[in-house]
Amino acid sequence: PRSRHRALGSTRFACCLLAPAGCLPGCPGSPSPAPWHTRQALPLGLVQGNAETTRVCCSLAQLRALQLSVALSGTVLSRCPACARNFANLYCNNICSPDQSLFTNVTRIVNRTTVQGTPQLAVVEYQCFYRQYFADDSFTSCRGVRLPATGGYAIDTMCGRYGARLCTTQRWLDFQGDKNNGLAPLQIDFQLVPNGTQPGDAIVPLGGTAWRCNQALSAQEQPCSCQDCAESCPPVIAPPTPQPHFLVGNANGALLLCGLLFGHFALVFVVALLCQYRRAKKKGTAPQPAPAPPPAAGRSARLSDASHRVLARAFRRWGTLVAGHPVTVLAAAAVLAGGLSAGLVTLRLTTDPVELWSAPGSRARQEKAFYDQHFGPFFRTNQVIVTAPGRPSSGYESVVLGAKNFSGVLSEDVLRALLELQERLAATTAWAPVAGREVTLSDVCYAPLNPTQPGLADCCVNSVTQYFQNNATRLAMTATQTDGKKTGTVDWHDHLIYCVNSPLSFKDITALELSCMAEYGGPVFPYIAFGGYPGSEYTEAEALIVTYSLNNFPRDDPRHEWVLSWERRFLEVVGDFQRDHGPNLSVAFMAERSLEDEINRTTGEDIPVFAISYLVVFAYIALALGEYTAWRRVLVESKVTLALGGIAVVLGAVFASMGFLALLGLPSSLVILEVVPFLVLAVGADNIFIFVQEYQQSQREPGETREQHIGRVLARVAPSMLLCSLSEVVCFFLGALSSMPAVRTFALTAAVAIAFDFLLQMSGFVALLALDARRQEVRSVGTGGEHGVPLPGRVGTEWAPSGRVPGWARGGQQGAQGGHGVPVGERMPRMGGGVPVGMRVFRGWHGVTLGSPGWAWGGRGVPLCPRYLGWTQGGGGGGLKVDTEWARGPQIP
Numbered sequence: 001p002r003s004r005h006r007a008l009g010s011t012r013f014a015c016c017l018l019a020p021a022g023c024l025p026g027c028p029g030s031p032s033p034a035p036w037h038t039r040q041a042l043p044l045g046l047v048q049g050n051a052e053t054t055r056v057c058c059s060l061a062q063l064r065a066l067q068l069s070v071a072l073s074g075t076v077l078s079r080c081p082a083c084a085r086n087f088a089n090l091y092c093n094n095i096c097s098p099d100q101s102l103f104t105n106v107t108r109i110v111n112r113t114t115v116q117g118t119p120q121l122a123v124v125e126y127q128c129f130y131r132q133y134f135a136d137d138s139f140t141s142c143r144g145v146r147l148p149a150t151g152g153y154a155i156d157t158m159c160g161r162y163g164a165r166l167c168t169t170q171r172w173l174d175f176q177g178d179k180n181n182g183l184a185p186l187q188i189d190f191q192l193v194p195n196g197t198q199p200g201d202a203i204v205p206l207g208g209t210a211w212r213c214n215q216a217l218s219a220q221e222q223p224c225s226c227q228d229c230a231e232s233c234p235p236v237i238a239p240p241t242p243q244p245h246f247l248v249g250n251a252n253g254a255l256l257l258c259g260l261l262f263g264h265f266a267l268v269f270v271v272a273l274l275c276q277y278r279r280a281k282k283k284g285t286a287p288q289p290a291p292a293p294p295p296a297a298g299r300s301a302r303l304s305d306a307s308h309r310v311l312a313r314a315f316r317r318w319g320t321l322v323a324g325h326p327v328t329v330l331a332a333a334a335v336l337a338g339g340l341s342a343g344l345v346t347l348r349l350t351t352d353p354v355e356l357w358s359a360p361g362s363r364a365r366q367e368k369a370f371y372d373q374h375f376g377p378f379f380r381t382n383q384v385i386v387t388a389p390g391r392p393s394s395g396y397e398s399v400v401l402g403a404k405n406f407s408g409v410l411s412e413d414v415l416r417a418l419l420e421l422q423e424r425l426a427a428t429t430a431w432a433p434v435a436g437r438e439v440t441l442s443d444v445c446y447a448p449l450n451p452t453q454p455g456l457a458d459c460c461v462n463s464v465t466q467y468f469q470n471n472a473t474r475l476a477m478t479a480t481q482t483d484g485k486k487t488g489t490v491d492w493h494d495h496l497i498y499c500v501n502s503p504l505s506f507k508d509i510t511a512l513e514l515s516c517m518a519e520y521g522g523p524v525f526p527y528i529a530f531g532g533y534p535g536s537e538y539t540e541a542e543a544l545i546v547t548y549s550l551n552n553f554p555r556d557d558p559r560h561e562w563v564l565s566w567e568r569r570f571l572e573v574v575g576d577f578q579r580d581h582g583p584n585l586s587v588a589f590m591a592e593r594s595l596e597d598e599i600n601r602t603t604g605e606d607i608p609v610f611a612i613s614y615l616v617v618f619a620y621i622a623l624a625l626g627e628y629t630a631w632r633r634v635l636v637e638s639k640v641t642l643a644l645g646g647i648a649v650v651l652g653a654v655f656a657s658m659g660f661l662a663l664l665g666l667p668s669s670l671v672i673l674e675v676v677p678f679l680v681l682a683v684g685a686d687n688i689f690i691f692v693q694e695y696q697q698s699q700r701e702p703g704e705t706r707e708q709h710i711g712r713v714l715a716r717v718a719p720s721m722l723l724c725s726l727s728e729v730v731c732f733f734l735g736a737l738s739s740m741p742a743v744r745t746f747a748l749t750a751a752v753a754i755a756f757d758f759l760l761q762m763s764g765f766v767a768l769l770a771l772d773a774r775r776q777e778v779r780s781v782g783t784g785g786e787h788g789v790p791l792p793g794r795v796g797t798e799w800a801p802s803g804r805v806p807g808w809a810r811g812g813q814q815g816a817q818g819g820h821g822v823p824v825g826e827r828m829p830r831m832g833g834g835v836p837v838g839m840r841v842f843r844g845w846h847g848v849t850l851g852s853p854g855w856a857w858g859g860r861g862v863p864l865c866p867r868y869l870g871w872t873q874g875g876g877g878g879g880l881k882v883d884t885e886w887a888r889g890p891q892i893p
Helices: 060-077 081-096 132-143 160-167 167-178 252-282 299-324 326-346 354-358 362-377 411-426 464-468 492-501 561-581 596-623 631-637 640-663 670-697 706-735 741-780
Strands: 104-113 120-129 186-192 380-387 395-397 402-406 429-434 435-441 477-484 486-490 544-549 586-590 847-849 853-856 879-882 885-888
Touching: 060 081, 060 596, 081 132, 120 132, 132 167, 132 186, 160 167, 160 492, 167 186, 167 670, 252 486, 299 362, 299 706, 299 741, 326 640, 326 879, 354 741, 380 411, 380 561, 395 464, 402 492, 411 544, 411 561, 435 561, 486 492, 544 561, 561 586, 596 670, 631 847, 640 670, 640 741, 670 706, 670 741, 706 741
Parallel strands: 120 186
Antiparallel strands: 104 120, 380 544, 380 586, 395 402, 429 435, 477 486, 847 853, 879 885
16 A cells, blocks of 8 residues: 655645544645745745745644744753754754655544534644654754753753753653643654664655754854853863973982072082181271261251151140140030031941942943843842751652652651741731831732732742642642552652752653642742752752742832831741751741841941940050059049040041041941941050150150140150051052942041041140149149249259149148148158158158158158168258259258
8 A cells, every 4th residue: 555654745635744544634735835924934944945935834823833932942042043943943844844744653643623613633642753863963952052041951941850961862852742741732752763774654754954053054143152062162272291301310400400509509608607707706806997977868868857857846836735725625626526426417328238349330230230220120039948967868769760869858847847937938927117018928029920910829939849839738649650560659759859850841750740830830940949969969958948039129119128027027937937946957047138137236246345445445545554653542643534535536536537428428337337446446546655655754854834845745756646647548548449339438437537536636635635734733742831842753953932833832731731842752852851751741840750650850850761771961051862862952941
């Protein structure tokens, strides 16, 4: 009998698939030319001769459906035009080739009734014969194509349970023709005919030339990229072979020469040292020539000295002026610092990491701004990561898919715990105080398939339980499965094994016949739902990951508060879940807002550290700057006022700088609040110690007032302090040239704060030092008498009325009770009668108390202190021996 597989050309049955019993009815009478608007879209495999006269075995509606289907597959394979063309050629020839009867064989048909009620035969299964080389070339062109949406290979989604790693040409085509994949409308059995053989029964396998991935389809198109096609990559030129080493015997010649040179120069150096030593030893007794006079100072040295003298004179006048009017200067400094600090009410704190660490003009920010403007901000990610430490893994023997190992966390009770968590999160609501409403997950979730009016089932949630559509009933399903001669029970293990290898399947190949797609209608790629797996063995994963994708709204959008409120509730619910399952599971979680929350939390926790550090520095300054002579004088001689003033100056500089920059519109950050105060404190404390200790070690010159003394001390230290602060300010201003917002803001704030700190120290702190010096002088002496004497440590040559000249004291409780003023201290001379010793109280005109030994009475001689031996004689115009020196003073009237 005549074979049913023959080239019918343009006869009546040319476009029909031939059934076992003959040709199927209902086909068009003959192949028709392709409509003009689809000719350009025809794959080259269908074009025979002139494209204008190419005939296809499809109606116009079929061509349109085919064109849409090919376009959908093209989105997956669009990165490689050759692959997309080859894939389209397979199906276009399979469906619309006028010679399809030569390479197809219908194996199963059913009776059906059309919508109009006409009985009709329908093909539900057929065989398709391809040449091995043609199918292999088509598969090879697509094997390396990446899928942009997942970052993996496109073949991963087109080869079922095998994935890209185990996929072959036969497995690739088998998955395309499997009606259980949820995509194929009928069962297609692809038969690959080895090269050089014939299948018989007049079947002519489909062959032809497939496009290689490194070939361009036309002069206007490009071949596949190197990332998607290894053949497109330029050849890697092997590096040149290195020249052989220079060898001396078996030793490296270069190394040997270097060693010899080093030894030679070392020997020369040692010999030169020995010679110099012997020459110096011989000339040791010769007279040494007079040292040469120092060279004349150069122009730069003279300029430096002149500028230093100018600065010293200016600071001396300034210090004398401030010390003479301390209250006025202190009030002016306080008003200035307080006024600038008032700008803090306009301060804007930046907590968004993107705003902190990326420059507004950077390419990444520009592209992000473009994306946000045209597509909306990228969605927010909230994740829960669950592990089960200590749980042993277990093996599972699948009837269909073979043996697999399952980690301890992949157990039914853990999956049910995750289902419980997701149900609680789906039902939870959060209160948005500004909006005054309750916010649910559907209000803020990312719903790609229903963005206008999403429900809870439309929310994009990626987790392992989504392979069961978050349905506990499907998780518990079992079925009896027969695979060849093997019969067994399939359950969630089998479905999970299949889905991790074919996440885009709408129906698995087990008797469960469950879909792998998530509840919201999208796929769950295994590398998103699993973590800690070796290679691609997802069932051995050590962690299960639940990812909630939420819409990200601009910060000025009222809905931004909604998503922040729900994320806060998300953290609370997952925190409760963590505490409930803590004994069995390890739960880690984060929300998009977690980074900002952590910055705010650490800033709040650092406030006690900030306060303690300032208190420690305050105590250190107060105690370290004091000069103590007795325990009862600690409060008098400590520098509490200066310590408080120094801390106030630092804080005033920090607040004034931040307020000043806030008035200029510059935002700040929590990093600045944590770092700048410590930086300015370190600089300010150094200047405080330098200034105060220089004042304490400096002796007041004869006839010099306290104000003049402070001005002279300031002239000695202020120029160096100015240059140091100026260099720091310049360095930080240079740092402000950085394009990174956080660095620029920090550098500007630090520079302005250090500048303000120096200005406040030169004004407010100098005034505080003048007030503290006056306080200490008043507290160190008593009152009474008609005449004054110099303070401790000074020997005067004349008497001055008490209370008029700074540095003189009147007699009183700690001085003489007679008619004259006395010095207070152990080293002071005394004329004519008894004197106080240290802090002892003088009684009468001729006696002195020694403390516990009792009273000593005399006319002219007195003991100076218990540690001194003997008496010293005084009288007339004489003097008393004080410690190791004699001092003379005028006769007291």
